[in-house]
Amino acid sequence: GANVELVTRTIGQAQLIREQGLLFTAGAESVNNSNKDIFKVTPVVLCFEEAAASAEAVKETAELPDMILLMLKQTSITEELAAAMKVQLRKPGSKLVCFQNGIGHIELLQRYIPQEQLLVAVTTEGALKHSPHHVEHTGRGMTWIGDDKSGIQAINDNTLVKKFKKLMFDAGFTVNLSNNITSKVWNKLLINAVINPITAILQVRNGLLPELPASYVLMRTLFDEGVMLADELDIELAPDLWEQLLDVCRRTANNQSSMLQDVLSKRQTENDAITGGLLARARGTEVVMPTHNTMYHLLRSIEQQWETI
Numbered sequence: 001g002a003n004v005e006l007v008t009r010t011i012g013q014a015q016l017i018r019e020q021g022l023l024f025t026a027g028a029e030s031v032n033n034s035n036k037d038i039f040k041v042t043p044v045v046l047c048f049e050e051a052a053a054s055a056e057a058v059k060e061t062a063e064l065p066d067m068i069l070l071m072l073k074q075t076s077i078t079e080e081l082a083a084a085m086k087v088q089l090r091k092p093g094s095k096l097v098c099f100q101n102g103i104g105h106i107e108l109l110q111r112y113i114p115q116e117q118l119l120v121a122v123t124t125e126g127a128l129k130h131s132p133h134h135v136e137h138t139g140r141g142m143t144w145i146g147d148d149k150s151g152i153q154a155i156n157d158n159t160l161v162k163k164f165k166k167l168m169f170d171a172g173f174t175v176n177l178s179n180n181i182t183s184k185v186w187n188k189l190l191i192n193a194v195i196n197p198i199t200a201i202l203q204v205r206n207g208l209l210p211e212l213p214a215s216y217v218l219m220r221t222l223f224d225e226g227v228m229l230a231d232e233l234d235i236e237l238a239p240d241l242w243e244q245l246l247d248v249c250r251r252t253a254n255n256q257s258s259m260l261q262d263v264l265s266k267r268q269t270e271n272d273a274i275t276g277g278l279l280a281r282a283r284g285t286e287v288v289m290p291t292h293n294t295m296y297h298l299l300r301s302i303e304q305q306w307e308t309i
């Protein structure tokens, strides 16, 4: 095994998990779907400030983490967080694995953390936080990790990465290495940039999108604009990405997309990292993305209504 520490944002959540444990339920398609068990685990829990202070205080870098799995939304990746990560990643060879959807965060993190310590993860696993100490594994998937600069062999030979893969495998998760993680990131980015904004604006579940003739047209238009940009940037996409996208709608038909959940809870969405991420990459190219631009501004208008309340 490995020593694992869970880091929460608030002290309240850390205390709750220390007192009551972390409840883990398995949804219908989860790894542990045989009996829909509820597992209770009692990890070591620190809040963000505690973790940052304890890393600052450490003199021997051997006591610092080997690997940090960053599973926050893009909206939580701030300069302050990146600076704190830098302090926690002083152990030579340690790695930060970034699980976010969307793009833009790696550029921010690279301003603080050397590129060779950053790994990008793309996952199709599904998780849903029901309460501050209850999480459901809503769907089985696959996780890809990589970094396009080092190449697959270097990652494959990395002892830490090997150990991480084994630990994940033993826990029931499949982790593969990718020699083109940018392509994996963009496949997911285009899927999210089609499904998330439309579901969030129309307030419908994923399954309805391809069923409504008008939203089907909108989906295809957003998809085609995204493909044009990827072509312009020489980013390889899966040849059957459109079919994959329709399949995601079918497989997650009853899900509310993460962006719809954010809108319903009046939380800031990942619009800047998903649709905004595409628009930022299109700037300075010949590609125009009028439909993504409209979706971006519609979502910002929704968010700005709460910001001004």
Ligand SMILES: NC(=O)C1=CN([C@@H]2O[C@H](COP(=O)(O)OP(=O)(O)OC[C@H]3O[C@@H](n4cnc5c(N)ncnc54)[C@H](OP(=O)(O)O)[C@@H]3O)[C@@H](O)[C@H]2O)C=CC1
Binding pocket: 007, 008, 009, 010, 013, 048, 071, 072, 073, 074, 076, 081, 099, 100, 101, 102, 123, 124, 125, 126, 127, 128, 129, 258, 270
């Ligand atoms: N959920 C899923 O199935 C999938 C999610 N993703 C991507 O993964 C990322 C995370 O998504 P998801 O887990 O759903 O998001 P959630 O909002 O459910 O969870 C993120 C957690 O991060 C916590 N957090 C925020 N800031 C800090 C901090 N500084 N220190 C410690 N904890 C912090 C939040 O705490 P608090 O609630 O207190 O703010 C929250 O509990 C997103 O980019 C998403 O797009 C990718 C694939 C699948």
Ligand SMILES: CC(C)(CO)C(=O)C(=O)O
Binding pocket: 101, 191, 192, 195, 196, 206, 248, 252, 255, 256, 257, 258, 259
């Ligand atoms: C694939 C999809 C759209 C599934 O709901 C998702 O990743 C999300 O909701 O953010």
